[in-house]
Amino acid sequence: MKYLAVNSTDNSEFNLNCYPSKKENTFANILISHGLAEHSARYHNFAEFLSISGFQVFTYDHRGHGQRISNRNPKGVFADHNGWKIVVSDLLCALNTVNRKYPHLKINLIGHSMGALIGLACLQDTNKVNKFVMSGSFLQSLIIQILQSLVLRIESIRLGNMGYSNLMNFLVFGLFNKSIKNPQTPNDWLCRNQDIVNDYFRDPNCGFIVSNSIWNDLLLGSKNTYTPKNLSNLASHLDVFLISGLEDVVGNFGNGPKKILKLLHHNNINAKLKLYKSMRHEILNEIDNEVVYDEILSFLTDE
Numbered sequence: 001m002k003y004l005a006v007n008s009t010d011n012s013e014f015n016l017n018c019y020p021s022k023k024e025n026t027f028a029n030i031l032i033s034h035g036l037a038e039h040s041a042r043y044h045n046f047a048e049f050l051s052i053s054g055f056q057v058f059t060y061d062h063r064g065h066g067q068r069i070s071n072r073n074p075k076g077v078f079a080d081h082n083g084w085k086i087v088v089s090d091l092l093c094a095l096n097t098v099n100r101k102y103p104h105l106k107i108n109l110i111g112h113s114m115g116a117l118i119g120l121a122c123l124q125d126t127n128k129v130n131k132f133v134m135s136g137s138f139l140q141s142l143i144i145q146i147l148q149s150l151v152l153r154i155e156s157i158r159l160g161n162m163g164y165s166n167l168m169n170f171l172v173f174g175l176f177n178k179s180i181k182n183p184q185t186p187n188d189w190l191c192r193n194q195d196i197v198n199d200y201f202r203d204p205n206c207g208f209i210v211s212n213s214i215w216n217d218l219l220l221g222s223k224n225t226y227t228p229k230n231l232s233n234l235a236s237h238l239d240v241f242l243i244s245g246l247e248d249v250v251g252n253f254g255n256g257p258k259k260i261l262k263l264l265h266h267n268n269i270n271a272k273l274k275l276y277k278s279m280r281h282e283i284l285n286e287i288d289n290e291v292v293y294d295e296i297l298s299f300l301t302d303e
Helices: 040-052 083-101 114-122 142-159 166-174 194-202 212-225 255-266 289-301
Strands: 002-007 013-019 029-033 056-060 107-112 129-135 239-245 270-276
Touching: 002 083, 013 040, 013 083, 029 040, 029 083, 029 114, 040 056, 040 289, 056 083, 083 107, 083 114, 083 212, 107 114, 114 129, 114 212, 129 289, 142 166, 142 212, 166 212, 239 255, 239 289, 255 270, 270 289
Parallel strands: 029 056, 029 107, 107 129, 129 239, 239 270
Antiparallel strands: 002 013, 013 056
């Protein structure tokens, strides 16, 4: 595995995992931003597919996830303060580093769930990305956001901002499986591929309880990223492909991505949406994910 070092705005350093193109002529660079309570290694197969298809692919772990769990960034913590700003800045620094290293290649971004939200926030501060794939995106109703904020406020007083709330974890993750008939594990909402679900269940760096600080960061990020003012900062040349499973409880069974599509169109962003029948949250890991892979590839290679 090759690596590319990135210096972030707080003078910390992290590595991008590099999958060089397996074709003689590289089509473009791609950066992948993973979701909450998982890590970049879970995107290995997808990155290999894109590499074989002629792209140079970069993956990395967000703070408090995967290889970036440390004393400074404990598991499930972006930062002790300004975590949202910092995690978005990390992605922006990664994009800038790749662009400086390979100025002759275009760069595209793929984000899953939380990683897509971080990506959309980042793209409001740069015009260097050409295509953006948002997988498993969500946009909660105002009522849900208010209820979560109230519970989080109580839990932060009780446990502290750096504490870990079982109640918040249950309210966000614990209810997802209710839509699944005869679930085999607490994580069947992820996808129908039981091997993937079992691997996730056994992985100590997946499905862990995150800190109150991250819930605060994500609520702030969701609130700010979708404001008309911030959406108007997206580059006019940006192409967005929203993809989600029709059985994805995180995206409210397609309703979340539909709302996001309307917001993007309202701000004159060229965006389209594909909802995949019978698929759940992790459509890249679904049983018939070849269909998803091929449609992403078609979007990325369409001039």
